[in-house]
Amino acid sequence: SGYGNVLTVRLLTPIPGMPGKGGLVRMASVEEAKRARDALNAALLPGVFSTSGESVPVVVKYADTAEDKARKINNKLMGGRGMSGA
Helix, strand or coil: CCCCCEEEEEEECCCCCCCCCEEEEEECCHHHHHHHHHHHCCCEEEEEECCCCCEEECCCCCCCCHHHHHHHHHHHHCCCCCCCCC
8 A cells, every 4th residue: 555564454344224334454563554544534535425425534543452442341331431430
């Protein structure tokens, strides 16, 4: 790619009734991933449209770490209150 060495690409199966599609791209380095994210996040790319035919921006973000995933699960179990102790 123009942003660095792509190691793997995985297209996610669309969920019926949900807008949008997704994919996972693994870059060779954090620097390359950052360069791709910075260049592509919020970009309007050819062929990316909403269900109504409008051009929509691409959302690019880093994958959650194991800690992020655990925190999200905990927040769901706690009803969104988290564990701040407040």
